[in-house]
Amino acid sequence: MWRDALLVAGKDLRIELRSRVALWQVLPVAVLSLVLYAFALGPARHTLAAAAPGLFWLAVLFSTVLATQRSFAIESGEGTRDGLRVSGIDPAGVFLGKAAAVAAELAVLQVVLWAAMTLLFGVHVHTAWLAIVASFLATIGLATAGTLYGALSAGLRVRETLLPLLVLPVLAPVLLAASRAWSGALTGPVSSGESWLRILGPFAAVYLVVGIVLYGPLLETA
Amino acid sequence: MDPVVLLRGAVALTGRFPALSGVDLSVAAGEVVSVVGANGAGKTTLLRVCAGLVPVSSGEATVLGVDLRADPPAVRRRVGLLGHAPSLYDELTAAENVRFALRAAGLGADGAAPALARVGITGRLAKTVAGGLSAGQRRRVALSVLVARAPELWLLDEPHAGLDAGARDLLSDLVTEAVRSGASVMFSSHESEIAAAMSDRRVTMSGGRVADVTSGGRRAKLAAVGEGGSHVA
Numbered sequence: 001m002w003r004d005a006l007l008v009a010g011k012d013l014r015i016e017l018r019s020r021v022a023l024w025q026v027l028p029v030a031v032l033s034l035v036l037y038a039f040a041l042g043p044a045r046h047t048l049a050a051a052a053p054g055l056f057w058l059a060v061l062f063s064t065v066l067a068t069q070r071s072f073a074i075e076s077g078e079g080t081r082d083g084l085r086v087s088g089i090d091p092a093g094v095f096l097g098k099a100a101a102v103a104a105e106l107a108v109l110q111v112v113l114w115a116a117m118t119l120l121f122g123v124h125v126h127t128a129w130l131a132i133v134a135s136f137l138a139t140i141g142l143a144t145a146g147t148l149y150g151a152l153s154a155g156l157r158v159r160e161t162l163l164p165l166l167v168l169p170v171l172a173p174v175l176l177a178a179s180r181a182w183s184g185a186l187t188g189p190v191s192s193g194e195s196w197l198r199i200l201g202p203f204a205a206v207y208l209v210v211g212i213v214l215y216g217p218l219l220e221t222a
Numbered sequence: 223m224d225p226v227v228l229l230r231g232a233v234a235l236t237g238r239f240p241a242l243s244g245v246d247l248s249v250a251a252g253e254v255v256s257v258v259g260a261n262g263a264g265k266t267t268l269l270r271v272c273a274g275l276v277p278v279s280s281g282e283a284t285v286l287g288v289d290l291r292a293d294p295p296a297v298r299r300r301v302g303l304l305g306h307a308p309s310l311y312d313e314l315t316a317a318e319n320v321r322f323a324l325r326a327a328g329l330g331a332d333g334a335a336p337a338l339a340r341v342g343i344t345g346r347l348a349k350t351v352a353g354g355l356s357a358g359q360r361r362r363v364a365l366s367v368l369v370a371r372a373p374e375l376w377l378l379d380e381p382h383a384g385l386d387a388g389a390r391d392l393l394s395d396l397v398t399e400a401v402r403s404g405a406s407v408m409f410s411s412h413e414s415e416i417a418a419a420m421s422d423r424r425v426t427m428s429g430g431r432v433a434d435v436t437s438g439g440r441r442a443k444l445a446a447v448g449e450g451g452s453h454v455a
């Protein structure tokens with residue numbers, strides 16, 4: 001399973017590096033959304049700083065949908081999905097590999113978004129470990145849940161519009177918990193931010209396990 | 223010896239409609255069977271059923287001794303499928319595509335270069351991204367995966383489509399080599415004469431059923447050129 005996961009993650013990331021879809025489409029959309037939020041909220045620094053964690057994670061959330069759609073678009077090419085199924089590769093490995101590739105893209109995206117947010121909103125992290133742990137757990141949750149629902153909608157003709165409809169409500173707890181945890185990391189109190197990790201951790205763990213178990217049957221039926 | 227493929231009253235649905243409606247077919251080890259028929263006759267579905275990609279909703283279906291209704295993944299690991307569209311990633315090079323397919327099958331990637339060379343994809347072509355190759359070259363790359371994997375059952379869906387004369391000869395050679403190594407081959411074709419010449423039996427599909435089975439001319443041609451002969455075009 002882990003060998004297959006590495007293989008699939010390497011393949012997906014290599015394809016992304018070559019096609020640069022994430023670089024030229026997902027990343028600019030995320031940064032642009034932050035800029036537009038800043039315009040919408042006005043120039044008041046305190047308003048921007050208060051809203052920054054929520055806006056950051058909202059941008060990450062929408063980027064997750066785009067990255068997941070892209071991840072499955074790779075497999076919707078001529079015959080590639082059949083090729084993957086006939087290859088004998090472990091479906092759990094495919095799930096982990098695709099989720100890992102999406103997570104890697106989201107991690108890079110968050111670094112860029114963080115830099116953009118610092119410039120635009122003038123906010124700074126006071127408790128780095130809390131922000132990093134929250135990001136780590138939220139990224140795993142977003143990538144695993146996104147990949148699971150991506151597989152669910154992959155075989156459908158309306159997948160582009162159906163995926164956001166399916167996945168955005170499911171990811172709402174991550175948006176809420178990651179925003180609150182980051183709020184604690186930016187402005188404190190740390191203890192209130194810490195408590196939200198108790199939602200992010202189990203969410204990530206549940207979707208990781210559910211994905212490993214259900215991805216094979218989903219591939220069969222999707 | 224048990225048949226490699228054994229279907230008895232096999233029914234397969236695409237959506238709510240039966241694409242196969244009670245197929246009876248048996249393929250022996252080392253046999254080459256061609257499947258012909260009009261568009262929508264069920265040729266592709268038959269091959270995809272044998273590959274374990276389309277479930278059998280009723281009837282009996284055994285491939286390589288494995289019950290398709292019980293364990294399709296076990297069948298997939300042992301068959302090789304060349305679909306209508308080659309299963310290649312456009313952004314990966316020909317060599318990377320083959321290496322990925324081999325590693326996914328749990329094989330070493332060392333077999334990629336010889337297999338690509340066997341189908342005439344060498345040098346710059348092997349390093350070209352699949353999206354930059356012609357349709358015929360893409361088909362050769364997809365064939366090289368089968369060459370390297372050496373599956374027990376080759377399932378080729380319209381393998382002659384888009385191939386020039388040289389590539390068709392190559393395909394015939396590969397089929398002959400596969401059979402010599404003990405594999406069985408099923409392929410679909412719109413070209414009835416080629417199907418008959420390249421196969422031991424020609425199965426005609428109509429309306430999701432086997433309408434007719436006739437002898438093919440593959441063995442006669444092999445005998446004519448001698449067992450060591452090359453092309454069976």
